[in-house]
Amino acid sequence: MGLPDDYRAMARIRRFEERLAALKDAGEIPGSIHLCNGQEAIPVGASRALRDGDHVTATYRGHGWAIARGVDLAALYAEMMGRDSALCGGRAASPYLSDPARWFVGENSIVGAGVPIACGAALSAQRTGSGAVSVVSIGDGAMNQGNVHEALNMAAVLDLPLVLVVENNVYSEMSRISDMVRVRQLAERAPAYGVPGHTVDGNDPDAVYEAVAEAVDRAREGSGPSIVEAMTERLVGHYSGDAQHYRPAGEIAAARLREPLARVRAAAAADAELTARLDAIDAEVTAEIEAAVTAARAVPTPDPATAKEHVYV
Numbered sequence: 001m002g003l004p005d006d007y008r009a010m011a012r013i014r015r016f017e018e019r020l021a022a023l024k025d026a027g028e029i030p031g032s033i034h035l036c037n038g039q040e041a042i043p044v045g046a047s048r049a050l051r052d053g054d055h056v057t058a059t060y061r062g063h064g065w066a067i068a069r070g071v072d073l074a075a076l077y078a079e080m081m082g083r084d085s086a087l088c089g090g091r092a093a094s095p096y097l098s099d100p101a102r103w104f105v106g107e108n109s110i111v112g113a114g115v116p117i118a119c120g121a122a123l124s125a126q127r128t129g130s131g132a133v134s135v136v137s138i139g140d141g142a143m144n145q146g147n148v149h150e151a152l153n154m155a156a157v158l159d160l161p162l163v164l165v166v167e168n169n170v171y172s173e174m175s176r177i178s179d180m181v182r183v184r185q186l187a188e189r190a191p192a193y194g195v196p197g198h199t200v201d202g203n204d205p206d207a208v209y210e211a212v213a214e215a216v217d218r219a220r221e222g223s224g225p226s227i228v229e230a231m232t233e234r235l236v237g238h239y240s241g242d243a244q245h246y247r248p249a250g251e252i253a254a255a256r257l258r259e260p261l262a263r264v265r266a267a268a269a270a271d272a273e274l275t276a277r278l279d280a281i282d283a284e285v286t287a288e289i290e291a292a293v294t295a296a297r298a299v300p301t302p303d304p305a306t307a308k309e310h311v312y313v
């Protein structure tokens with residue numbers, strides 16, 4: 001993919017979430033939402049290294065992965081509006097949605113829980129010989145979860161086709177990662193599992209692509225899992241109600257100069273033709289997003305008679 005394609009892919013995620021935040025403010029989205037504003041280059045770069053049939057498991061901050069993997073925008077909005085969407089019928093909303101049709105195993109809110117789930121997808125691929133790779137995204141804080149350690153060790157021992165992408169946005173809720181670990185980079189933990197680990201610039205889709213493509217190749221050829229740590233910054237709060245009082249003055253303003261879309265714009269600034277192309281992409285993406293919102297609003301809410309379906313007890 002070239003620069004305008006990456007820009008479009010990242011802009012779709014950014015505008016989707018900005019519109020989502022406005023819908024939430026307007027009372028159209030129940031529950032809390034966790035946005036990936038600033039982190040878009042990671043799902044976009046990583047997804048470029050994947051093919052149909054490869055599984056992705058994400059966290060509650062997973063809208064970007066769903067979109068990068070081709071999940072329908074209108075279905076995503078409908079799901080988050082609590083409507084009877086084609087994804088999870090409005091039961092999953094923002095933090096739990098999945099789309100088997102796009103091999104999106106899904107999100108969940110239990111920090112670190114995606115890794116054992118993704119191990120299951122990887123184990124299935126290995127046993128069936130499907131050739132699929134299982135990619136799982138977690139945050140930096142999740143690297144301290146016990147089940148992440150257990151799952152990673154199991155993946156290493158069984159040579160599972162797993163790629164762990166750690167989106168290191170420096171914060172775990174309101175705590176800085178540097179206050180929680182004694183390693184400088186989380187990828188330094190990779191040798192303890194006997195797997196490769198690399199730290200890359202997570203605001204650069206090319207850097208993410210290169211590292212993930214290498215890890216995917218390795219997984220596909222049966223050589224086991226890898227860790228890719230992608231350094232990034234979130235431009236918004238941990239969740240929709242986070243006032244971010246814990247962030248030093250000026251930190252977010254500085255991050256806005258380094259974030260992936262601003263970078264593309266800065267690189268294109270001296271090129272009038274490219275800038276005009278990016279402007280056109282922005283207009284097209286905005287129209288696509290508005291059409292998706294309109295389509296989502298037309299989806300009915302679930303039939304109350306189905307309230308007891310899809311529950312275990």
Ligand SMILES: Cc1ncc(C[n+]2csc(CCOP(=O)(O)OP(=O)(O)O)c2C)c(N)n1
Pocket residue numbers: 059061109110111112138139140141142143169171172173238
């Ligand atoms: C097992 C578990 N412990 C604690 C929480 C509360 N919690 C929700 S999000 C979060 C922070 C996770 O931070 P990180 O893994 O860095 O991901 P980020 O939110 O930055 O994407 C915590 C502690 C939880 N949901 N699950």
